[in-house]
Amino acid sequence: MHLPHASLDIAYPNWRVKPAVVFAQDRVKLCSPAAAQTGVRVGMRRGGVNTLCPQAESFLYNPAAEQRALDAVALALLQYTPELALADNNTFLLKVTASLALFNGPRRLGQRIRATMHAQSFGIHLSMAPTAKGAWLLATASRPQARRALKQATLQRRLDTLPCSRLPEAQACLAWLDSIGCVTLGDLRKLPRSGLQRRTHQAMLPALDAAYGLAPETFKWIVPPPAFNHCIQLVERIEHADAIQFVAHRLFEQLCGWLAAHQLAVTRLTLTLQHEHGRQARPPTPLPLTLGAPSWQIDHLLGLLKEHLHHHVLDAPVIAVALHTLETLPRAPASDQLFPQPGSLPVDHLRLLERLTARLGSDCILQPCPMADHRPEVANRWAPLHQKLVPEACIHDANRPFWLLDTPIALSVRQHRPFYGSPLRIIGGPERIEDGWWDGLTIRDYFIAQDQNGTRYWLYQERRRQDGWFLHGLFA
Numbered sequence: 001m002h003l004p005h006a007s008l009d010i011a012y013p014n015w016r017v018k019p020a021v022v023f024a025q026d027r028v029k030l031c032s033p034a035a036a037q038t039g040v041r042v043g044m045r046r047g048g049v050n051t052l053c054p055q056a057e058s059f060l061y062n063p064a065a066e067q068r069a070l071d072a073v074a075l076a077l078l079q080y081t082p083e084l085a086l087a088d089n090n091t092f093l094l095k096v097t098a099s100l101a102l103f104n105g106p107r108r109l110g111q112r113i114r115a116t117m118h119a120q121s122f123g124i125h126l127s128m129a130p131t132a133k134g135a136w137l138l139a140t141a142s143r144p145q146a147r148r149a150l151k152q153a154t155l156q157r158r159l160d161t162l163p164c165s166r167l168p169e170a171q172a173c174l175a176w177l178d179s180i181g182c183v184t185l186g187d188l189r190k191l192p193r194s195g196l197q198r199r200t201h202q203a204m205l206p207a208l209d210a211a212y213g214l215a216p217e218t219f220k221w222i223v224p225p226p227a228f229n230h231c232i233q234l235v236e237r238i239e240h241a242d243a244i245q246f247v248a249h250r251l252f253e254q255l256c257g258w259l260a261a262h263q264l265a266v267t268r269l270t271l272t273l274q275h276e277h278g279r280q281a282r283p284p285t286p287l288p289l290t291l292g293a294p295s296w297q298i299d300h301l302l303g304l305l306k307e308h309l310h311h312h313v314l315d316a317p318v319i320a321v322a323l324h325t326l327e328t329l330p331r332a333p334a335s336d337q338l339f340p341q342p343g344s345l346p347v348d349h350l351r352l353l354e355r356l357t358a359r360l361g362s363d364c365i366l367q368p369c370p371m372a373d374h375r376p377e378v379a380n381r382w383a384p385l386h387q388k389l390v391p392e393a394c395i396h397d398a399n400r401p402f403w404l405l406d407t408p409i410a411l412s413v414r415q416h417r418p419f420y421g422s423p424l425r426i427i428g429g430p431e432r433i434e435d436g437w438w439d440g441l442t443i444r445d446y447f448i449a450q451d452q453n454g455t456r457y458w459l460y461q462e463r464r465r466q467d468g469w470f471l472h473g474l475f476a
Helices: 045-052 061-076 105-119 132-139 151-158 167-180 185-190 192-199 202-212 241-262 298-310 346-360
Strands: 004-008 020-024 027-031 057-060 085-088 092-094 128-129 229-238 264-274 285-295 318-330 366-368 382-385 405-416 417-419 425-435 443-451 456-462 469-474
Touching: 004 298, 027 092, 057 469, 061 085, 061 092, 061 105, 061 241, 085 132, 085 425, 092 132, 105 128, 105 241, 132 151, 132 202, 151 185, 167 202, 192 202, 229 241, 241 264, 241 318, 285 318, 285 346, 298 346, 405 456
Parallel strands: 020 057
Antiparallel strands: 004 092, 004 128, 020 027, 085 092, 229 318, 264 285, 264 318, 366 382, 405 417, 405 469, 425 443, 443 456, 456 469
16 A cells, blocks of 8 residues: 655745746756746856846855755654655655544645645645655646645546656656657656666656556655754844744744654743844843643644733844753643543643743742741742742641731730631640741741631740730631
8 A cells, every 4th residue: 555645845935926046156046936937947147037037136045054944844844744755856755644634634734734834934836646756746747736646546647647857767868758759657658668778767667667656665754853952043133022923933833843753742942032243232032931731732832922922022133033942751642531621631720820820920820839847937838830849748737727928917815815807716726836946946836716707717826925816827
């Protein structure tokens, strides 16, 4: 059984907006469709381009920049399949057999891939076929409606109509094939194989068989890097925090692909905003993102970033945006509940706390971190949600309130009973505490009191002076 593949033909960003030409050694290496309509062709010299299309924007070919772009695209595509290979003419091959059910079929998968490539600012030619070579040939076809062939018979009919010039291995013998009336791949398959083997390139027949599913195909799969640390240099400066989200979208797509390839989930990462250099140089601005629960989904990461950027003010214009992970965990398996209720899973609770922390600040959302100390004001400690502390043993058998006052309130005494809105009646205690001789000795007797409405309070008296009562906590 042959496996379907998806093929992507990478183009330059904003390639169809206006005439553009890429030069390598003063000759045209690539040209946009708008420039091609004016007569510009690959291999043409610069003087001819200036004559035919003087308004064309010219670029110098940069192999390093092209490789960085291909690496970024590869990372973004890894979120759809771990079996990804780079073919000729900047074309990616994806083995998506196991991904079709996960992404609800080939149409939905194609839409997701197009959205991902659009976020990377690239245009694509997308095709799908039972063979990788067949998908590659359909991706270069001039008819967009014929770029999908999910069945072997459909692929064969569509390949038979393609010209022989689409097959790279047949380029050297196109003149001879044209002289004998062999125009399409269907005509080429009808010729005697022994004669073709003698008169054509030795790789042409194996490539033709691989396209039609008659020969096996081998690939060199792309291996993602062990760590994620990527940066995007901006063409124009960014002066508003909201615009950072559009640039970060590209980085988060790459991050999700990297996480999917390693089967990881991220818990902490940092988005670094780099500013101008030179005389007006400013240190980079780190934007830490702490997740309440491990995540690997693009919508969740973008939503969290949006909450952080909503109240962030840029101190200086941004010229580059970098993203690197600080902490990752192995991806947890999916829920095993047959009918999970929305909001009932632990991850939903953690994401709620995560969003509240992003909106209100880390100082407003705290978690209990009790210490092993008998003194209530020392044992009752709170820390930010993202801070990880070593758990300590605490007092479990004592009847203590959850709400502890920061500063105890001195109570008045009426008819030998403490008074707080109404006379309080002692119903429990005492709990004797004598601790802290190394940093201020605490000697107290704690009691549980109740008012006439049934509300319970936590009171104490200093043993060294029995004339005063203090309110230290309230029971729920």
